[in-house]
Amino acid sequence: MAPRVLVSDELSETAVQIFRDRGVEVDYMPKLGKDKEKLAEIIDQYDGLAIRSATKVTEKLLEKATNLKVVGRAGIGVDNVDIPAASKRGVIVMNTPFGNSITTAEHAIAMMFAIARQLPEASASTHAGKWEKSKFMGVELFNKTLGVIGAGNIGGIVCDRAVGLKMKVVAYDPFLSEERAKQLGVTKVELDELLAKADFITLHVPLTDKTRNILSRENLAKTKKGVRIINCARGGLVDEAALKDALDSGHVAGAALDVFEVEPATENVLFGHPNVVCTPHLGASTTEAQENVALQVAEQISDYLLSGAVQNALNMPSVTAEEAAVMGPWLKLAGHIGAFIGQMTEEPIKAINILYDGAVSGMNLQALNAAVIGGVMKAANPEVNMVSAPVLAKERGIQISTTRQDKSGVFDAFVKVTMITDKRERSVAGTCFSDGKPRFIQIKGINIDAEVGEHMLYTTNEDVPGIIGLLGGTLGKHGVNIANFTLGRSAVGKDAIALLYLDQPIAPAVVAELEATGKFQQVKPLEFDGA
Numbered sequence: 001m002a003p004r005v006l007v008s009d010e011l012s013e014t015a016v017q018i019f020r021d022r023g024v025e026v027d028y029m030p031k032l033g034k035d036k037e038k039l040a041e042i043i044d045q046y047d048g049l050a051i052r053s054a055t056k057v058t059e060k061l062l063e064k065a066t067n068l069k070v071v072g073r074a075g076i077g078v079d080n081v082d083i084p085a086a087s088k089r090g091v092i093v094m095n096t097p098f099g100n101s102i103t104t105a106e107h108a109i110a111m112m113f114a115i116a117r118q119l120p121e122a123s124a125s126t127h128a129g130k131w132e133k134s135k136f137m138g139v140e141l142f143n144k145t146l147g148v149i150g151a152g153n154i155g156g157i158v159c160d161r162a163v164g165l166k167m168k169v170v171a172y173d174p175f176l177s178e179e180r181a182k183q184l185g186v187t188k189v190e191l192d193e194l195l196a197k198a199d200f201i202t203l204h205v206p207l208t209d210k211t212r213n214i215l216s217r218e219n220l221a222k223t224k225k226g227v228r229i230i231n232c233a234r235g236g237l238v239d240e241a242a243l244k245d246a247l248d249s250g251h252v253a254g255a256a257l258d259v260f261e262v263e264p265a266t267e268n269v270l271f272g273h274p275n276v277v278c279t280p281h282l283g284a285s286t287t288e289a290q291e292n293v294a295l296q297v298a299e300q301i302s303d304y305l306l307s308g309a310v311q312n313a314l315n316m317p318s319v320t321a322e323e324a325a326v327m328g329p330w331l332k333l334a335g336h337i338g339a340f341i342g343q344m345t346e347e348p349i350k351a352i353n354i355l356y357d358g359a360v361s362g363m364n365l366q367a368l369n370a371a372v373i374g375g376v377m378k379a380a381n382p383e384v385n386m387v388s389a390p391v392l393a394k395e396r397g398i399q400i401s402t403t404r405q406d407k408s409g410v411f412d413a414f415v416k417v418t419m420i421t422d423k424r425e426r427s428v429a430g431t432c433f434s435d436g437k438p439r440f441i442q443i444k445g446i447n448i449d450a451e452v453g454e455h456m457l458y459t460t461n462e463d464v465p466g467i468i469g470l471l472g473g474t475l476g477k478h479g480v481n482i483a484n485f486t487l488g489r490s491a492v493g494k495d496a497i498a499l500l501y502l503d504q505p506i507a508p509a510v511v512a513e514l515e516a517t518g519k520f521q522q523v524k525p526l527e528f529d530g531a
Helices: 015-020 036-046 057-064 084-089 103-115 119-127 153-164 179-185 191-197 217-220 238-247 288-309 321-344 366-378 388-395 466-475 510-517
Strands: 002-007 025-028 046-053 071-072 093-094 145-149 170-171 200-203 227-231 252-257 276-277 349-358 399-405 413-419 425-432 438-443 446-451 455-460 483-490 495-502 518-526
Touching: 002 015, 015 025, 015 288, 025 103, 046 288, 057 084, 071 438, 084 093, 084 388, 093 399, 093 510, 103 119, 103 153, 103 227, 103 252, 103 276, 103 288, 145 153, 145 191, 145 252, 153 170, 153 179, 170 179, 170 191, 200 349, 200 425, 217 238, 217 288, 288 321, 288 518, 321 413, 321 425, 321 438, 321 518, 349 366, 366 388, 366 413, 399 495, 425 455, 438 495, 446 483, 455 466, 466 495, 466 510
Parallel strands: 002 025, 002 046, 046 071, 071 093, 145 170, 145 200, 200 227, 227 252, 252 276, 349 399
Antiparallel strands: 349 413, 413 425, 425 438, 438 446, 455 495, 455 518, 483 495
16 A cells, blocks of 8 residues: 655645655645644544644644654754654654755855845945945955854855855864865864854854854854854854844944744844844745755655655664665564563563674664664554654663674674663574574574564473473464474573464463463563564
């Protein structure tokens, strides 16, 4: 059955057609996002939701979205999506951070020109029939120092354009490597040095607890007298009241703002100031950018629903289509190992340690970890998946650790998961053979070779004669067919295990009959989704 997507905001017809061309059923209702009651009535019919800014994806809406798997925002801002609520319900939230990068960077450069040459004021004066040529004395950008706070995707483009303008560029970004700085032709500096040196400062960082008011009153005081400031990133990065005071005193010569602490900004302390240029959050507002993000979100949602590829997700590790194809069996294995441990564990889990050996250690471990944790947590809550499981594990204080190592045994690669509680440690290991089928290869330190089936039975016992016959005879008597039977033991006469792959679920009465024989320490039916 083809996945179904709802587009509840304005998206281009070309983007909507992408869904159809990819084999996704799509309903285009661009006005629906503004009608939250009607949206809530029908949202349970859809696997995917494509939005811009009008649709509000709230916790209340997500409660109704029983089949929703992914929300895609055409644009970078996701203030209209309750990401924690989506994560808890296992819904991936994607945005399109690169579709409007050039547009936003160009707007920052345009704003820099505007305050350097007082273009808006000069235009308004000339339109009014004045000829105030001497009033609008500007400054050149040539040979001036531009301080770029945040040299990521958009900031990097601004750096490139500024170097082309023959500006000296210094950049502050904790994640900027010396090699990348060299490629961009900029000098990497600490924030205080940037503040002291820059003739122009432009901001290109997200709004976080660390970046909020990064241009505070204190930091504005550290800037060079006559500095000009541009913010096309996020409101809240600049202390607006402090900026006004710095403009009034003449310490800051000008400011150009596309974003504000409160938006829509119908009132602001900076409005009307003669040395401030303001635009209404136009950074991404070009025809090309709006089309790019629409096309991108359609491709991303389609990729996820059709192949499992995850791009630009805010609550899930990214997995490319190529990775998804290669990792598919390993993601399934990781989930099965987690499900085995989760179904075997009835007391609170303190820690989950995950070991990746050989070829699998070079794969996307964040995604594999999410699959393991999802399998573990699903035993207690069937609605849990790879997206919601890490959130729930963190809430419960479960410590997750990951180890990778080179090939250390007979298998080219394997995954081993150890679960720790106050009472015990339990470990299960598995691998994927060339046929792509996951297999369990070790349980409680005992080596086995067991194909994973949807319905399985796990038993532990002392290694004594007659166990195979007892299991086969009891299950046969109750009409339960055994597809595969795997045994393992630690040593002759010591601990032994059996793992049976069954054609149908085993009834509780059959489990009770096996337990009543007194031959088994443990008799546990197991279920593996998608096996």
